[in-house]
Amino acid sequence: MSTVTDSSTPHARPAVSAARAWAAQSPTSPLAPVSIDRREPLADDVVIDILYCGVCHSDLHQVRDEWGISAYPLVPGHEIVGRVSRVGAAVTKVTVGDIAAVGCLVDACLHCESCRDGLEQYCTVGGTQTYNSPDAILGGSTYGGYSERITVKEAFTLKVPAGLDLAATAPLLCAGITTYSPLRHWNVGPGQKVGIIGLGGLGHMGVKFARAFGAQVVLFTTSPAKVADGLRLGAHEVVVSSRPEEMAAHAGSFDFLLDAVSASHDINAYLMLLKRDGTLTLVGAPEQPMPVAAFPLIMGRRSFAGSGIGGIKETQEMLEFCAAHGITSDIEVIRIDQINDAYERMLRGDVRYRFVIDMASIAR
Numbered sequence: 001m002s003t004v005t006d007s008s009t010p011h012a013r014p015a016v017s018a019a020r021a022w023a024a025q026s027p028t029s030p031l032a033p034v035s036i037d038r039r040e041p042l043a044d045d046v047v048i049d050i051l052y053c054g055v056c057h058s059d060l061h062q063v064r065d066e067w068g069i070s071a072y073p074l075v076p077g078h079e080i081v082g083r084v085s086r087v088g089a090a091v092t093k094v095t096v097g098d099i100a101a102v103g104c105l106v107d108a109c110l111h112c113e114s115c116r117d118g119l120e121q122y123c124t125v126g127g128t129q130t131y132n133s134p135d136a137i138l139g140g141s142t143y144g145g146y147s148e149r150i151t152v153k154e155a156f157t158l159k160v161p162a163g164l165d166l167a168a169t170a171p172l173l174c175a176g177i178t179t180y181s182p183l184r185h186w187n188v189g190p191g192q193k194v195g196i197i198g199l200g201g202l203g204h205m206g207v208k209f210a211r212a213f214g215a216q217v218v219l220f221t222t223s224p225a226k227v228a229d230g231l232r233l234g235a236h237e238v239v240v241s242s243r244p245e246e247m248a249a250h251a252g253s254f255d256f257l258l259d260a261v262s263a264s265h266d267i268n269a270y271l272m273l274l275k276r277d278g279t280l281t282l283v284g285a286p287e288q289p290m291p292v293a294a295f296p297l298i299m300g301r302r303s304f305a306g307s308g309i310g311g312i313k314e315t316q317e318m319l320e321f322c323a324a325h326g327i328t329s330d331i332e333v334i335r336i337d338q339i340n341d342a343y344e345r346m347l348r349g350d351v352r353y354r355f356v357i358d359m360a361s362i363a364r
């Protein structure tokens with residue numbers, strides 16, 4: 001086990017203690033065990049002993065520096081569920097022993113227009129991501145949930161409603177909120193025809209939420225083997241996108257399309273499926289830019305949009321909605337030492353539909 005040190009430590013660095021984690025040391029190195037510093041709780045901090053951490057395709061993109069923004073060592077993981085083990089003196093939201101969660105954000109300015117609107121993910125000053133973000137408190141980078149423990153500001157801690165399966169709840173913290181938020185923002189509901197593109201971690205949550213919101217749901221997949229699952233998860237119809245006749249049957253018919261694909265694909269083929277004034281919203285974040293032709297947008301006044309995770313208030317609302325409607329993620333639980341193989345399987349589309357790391361395995 002190697003020890004992570006950093007040289008950019010600010011002066012008033014709080015006390016720290018060592019925590020086990022798994023990190024990538026470069027874009028080409030596999031994840032391996034490291035020891036990281038976690039800060040001792042400040043007055044408004046919560047310490048969470050991590051029980052489960054979901055595996056998002058964004059983890060893989062950043063471990064391999066596919067977005068060109070990665071700092072190493074990189075400890076991924078932003079779908080965190082655990083038990084509160086310590087709290088700072090000013091904390092009121094949770095107490096020791098509570099089950100709590102952390103998603104993609106651990107800080108934001110809380111004063112800008114976006115933060116005041118509860119949209120901390122769009123903080124104009126620049127929020128702090130759970131991992132691979134400059135750590136204003138300790139220096140260096142923030143470290144994510146592939147770890148035994150995390151220290152988080154109370155304001156960025158979520159409460160997990162009773163009754164939810166904890167492992168299957170972890171992916172709600174990113175895959176869940178990233179699909180819930182745009183479906184809410186674009187008012188998806190009864191009387192609308194909605195398409196979800198790509199049946200992965202995000203896509204399968206998109207199908208569940210769009211169905212729960214009362215829309216007519218069509219899933220688009222490149223994988224014929226996922227058709228039956230798509231229907232089981234809540235789609236009224238599944239289209240295999242490589243079959244032109246199946247795509248053509250839906251031309252000009254959708255109110256809203258949510259694109260959750262992790263790699264480059266033909267956006268224009270989907271824009272043509274929108275009705276007049278329809279919107280295609282991208283949540284998938286492929287490495288390469290994708291060409292968008294003018295005429296599919298001009299003809300029919302169609303919109304092409306994007307959406308990023310969701311704010312803290314909406315994430316809490318989403319968790320309550322999931323508890324009330326019995327919604328969680330379909331998961332395969334893995335040990336931390338299976339993570340490198342899990343990335344290869346995720347790239348092959350061989351995950352039904354989210355890997356979740358049982359963090360007890362980090363101590364073995």
Ligand code: NAP
Pocket residue numbers: 055056057058059061174175178198199200201202203220221222223226260261262263264265282283284285286307308309346347349351353
């Ligand atoms: P995932 O589980 O790997 O799912 C991606 C799905 O995309 C695959 O299951 C596959 O579905 C489809 N796909 C993969 N390669 C494809 C290709 N070459 N052509 C067409 N379809 C392809 O990934 P995820 O964790 O859901 O994440 C999806 C994307 O969202 C990633 O880029 C991730 O970084 C991004 N993301 C964005 C946000 C945000 O805030 N906007 C948040 C989290 C994640 P089928 O087999 O059904 O075709």
Ligand code: ZN
Pocket residue numbers: 056057058059078174175
């Ligand atoms: Zn994610």
